Structures are given as structure tokens and as C-alpha cells.
Amino acid sequence: MAEDKRFRVGYALLPKKQNSFIRDSFVNLARSRGIDLVRIEPNRNLMEQGPFDCVLHKLSGDDWRNQLSEFTKNYPNAVILDSPEFIERLHNRISMLQAVPELKIDDRVETVGIPNQIVIYDKETLFEGQICKALKSPVIAKPLVADGSAKSHKMALVYNHQGLNSLKPPLVVQEFVNHGGVIFKVYVVGERVTCVKRKSLPDVGEEELMRVSQDLWAFSQVSNLGSNERTDEKYYKKMHLDDAEMPPPDFLTEIAGELRRVMKLSLFNFDVIRDSERKNLYLIVDINYFPGYAKMPGYETVWTDFLCDVLCKKQQGSKECSQNGGFHGCDKDARKIARNAYCGDADNGGIQI
Numbered sequence: 001m002a003e004d005k006r007f008r009v010g011y012a013l014l015p016k017k018q019n020s021f022i023r024d025s026f027v028n029l030a031r032s033r034g035i036d037l038v039r040i041e042p043n044r045n046l047m048e049q050g051p052f053d054c055v056l057h058k059l060s061g062d063d064w065r066n067q068l069s070e071f072t073k074n075y076p077n078a079v080i081l082d083s084p085e086f087i088e089r090l091h092n093r094i095s096m097l098q099a100v101p102e103l104k105i106d107d108r109v110e111t112v113g114i115p116n117q118i119v120i121y122d123k124e125t126l127f128e129g130q131i132c133k134a135l136k137s138p139v140i141a142k143p144l145v146a147d148g149s150a151k152s153h154k155m156a157l158v159y160n161h162q163g164l165n166s167l168k169p170p171l172v173v174q175e176f177v178n179h180g181g182v183i184f185k186v187y188v189v190g191e192r193v194t195c196v197k198r199k200s201l202p203d204v205g206e207e208e209l210m211r212v213s214q215d216l217w218a219f220s221q222v223s224n225l226g227s228n229e230r231t232d233e234k235y236y237k238k239m240h241l242d243d244a245e246m247p248p249p250d251f252l253t254e255i256a257g258e259l260r261r262v263m264k265l266s267l268f269n270f271d272v273i274r275d276s277e278r279k280n281l282y283l284i285v286d287i288n289y290f291p292g293y294a295k296m297p298g299y300e301t302v303w304t305d306f307l308c309d310v311l312c313k314k315q316q317g318s319k320e321c322s323q324n325g326g327f328h329g330c331d332k333d334a335r336k337i338a339r340n341a342y343c344g345d346a347d348n349g350g351i352q353i
Helices: 015-021 024-032 062-074 084-091 093-097 123-128 130-134 161-165 206-211 233-238 249-263 299-316
Strands: 007-012 035-039 054-057 079-081 111-113 117-120 139-143 154-158 171-175 182-189 192-199 216-220 267-274 281-289
Touching (some): 024 035, 035 299, 062 079, 079 299, 084 281, 093 117, 192 249, 192 299
Parallel strands (some): 054 079, 111 281
């Protein structure tokens, strides 16, 4: 690979995602490594804007699918991250978690699963009371569709059957598991894995459940809860994320690798909670495609290294990158775990191990 060789990576993102992700710090670092990040205009034909060595995208719709298909036929060596066919699986909260039972995790003390859940397609099913028989209260109600829209993030902690009656199907009803008020967000960028702690819903004891005065509590995005969304401010003042033990890094890396294999995706995150009663049980409650990577510690370096690896493999047919080539420091052992115990809406620092 010649030293002056440069690569064009096109990105097709909605404005909000583009503004948060395509920062000058990322663009400049990628440029210094021989990668030019080029904006793909959604209103123009993709073929007219190429060629690209790699295409990053988080767009949907038949038109975009057709454009990607045409582009791939004309540029068969271009890397598409990722295939719309496989991304679609994560737009449904039932199909996304069906990947978890397919994971082949080595025998170890820790185990991974998903909460008990059922899907409701119509009001009649809600009224029949089947949920109360199938799941233990309280439950979390989530829209079935997970397309990244504001509507898809609207959820509710439901304390009783009356609370369910006010919801609109289709939705997924998931048994609430006490988890110490902490959720672990695990970001996956190829083989690179980064875990951060976030505050979550507080535990609900049986006594509290009996004396609660409301049928449900509505919220959006558990991991982004703000103090203004909770009346239980004393809880958050007492809670210290520093005290929450991180899941074993090798365990998370193994889960991430298995999810990549099963889902055939490279760019996603998964939310994990730790069962307060069964300490070795970790439950995956959500999986998202191309999440808010800008909230991940040092995302510019992680992403630049990832693109370096992808383009090195493309250029040299999956052979090991030459240290004297256009990309410096391509790392064959790409697995990196970052820990962060920051309690808030942003992520600071992060410890590399």
C-alpha cells in the first residue's frame, strides 16, 4: 500500500446524527491517517457521489436500499457498513433480542440472557389480563418498533393491570428486574468494545409496589434519565455509580463478538443490567444500531483505528497491515475495553485496559 494512498469513506447520516458524530476532531484524526470522510447527500443519487472505498450509513427506506444495491454492483470491492438486511432486525424489539439465546458463550461463572417478555399486538390482549399471569409486576412497556424516532423511545414502568390499559399496542412488555439502578451501555465498533455506566430505574421492592399510588410512570431512554424526570430525587443523591462493579471485560468482549457473529453487524451497542438477586446473571434489555458514539470515551481514536483496519483488509485482501503503509499503527489485536464510572449525560475520560 503506497504511502500517499488515500481512502474515501462516505457517510450518509441524518442531520442530528451527523452533527454529533462528524466532529472536527474525528475528521482531522482520520485525515492524518489517510482517510477522507466525505458527506453523502441524501437527496442526490449515491452513484453520482462516488466512488467510495467504504460507506457508513444510518438511513432507511426502499430508495436508499436500492441505491446501495446499485452502488455495490458497480463497486463490488467497496465496504458497506452495514447491510440494511441485517440492520432491519434491530428495528423490532422482539427480533433484536432473539439473537441472545443464539450466543455461544464459554462456560464461566457469569451468564447472559434476556428478561421474560411478551409482545402485545392489540388492545383485547391487554384487557384479557394475560400479562399479569405471564409476568411478575412491575413491568416495562416499550414500543415494538425501535426505529430511533422519539416515539420509539417512549416507555413506561407499569405497576398494575390498570396501567397497562392506558397503553397503545403494538408493544413489548418486559418483566422489570431489580438491578441496583445501574445500566451498562456496551458500545461495539468492530472488535473494539467500550463499556460505560449510566444511572437507570431504581429497584422496586414488594412493599413499595403495594403502596404505590400511580398505575404507571412514563419516561424515555432509561440510560438518559435526568433528575427532572424523577420525583425520587433522594434516590439519585444516594446512588453512586462508582460503587457499581463493572461486568468482567472479557465477558463483555465475548458477548459482543457473539452478537457480531449472530447479527452479522459491526456497529451497535447493547444495554446490560445485572440482576440484584442473582449476581452472576446479566440481562440484555436493548440493542441499537449505530448508537450515539460521540458519548463514548475517545470515540475518535476508536473509530479511526476501526476504519484503518477495515480499509487495510480491503486493500490487502485481509492480510496483516504493513507498518510502513499509508495507515500507521493498524492493530491486529483490536480488542480494547474502556471503563467509565461517570454519572451524568456525558462521558468523561475512560480507562483503557
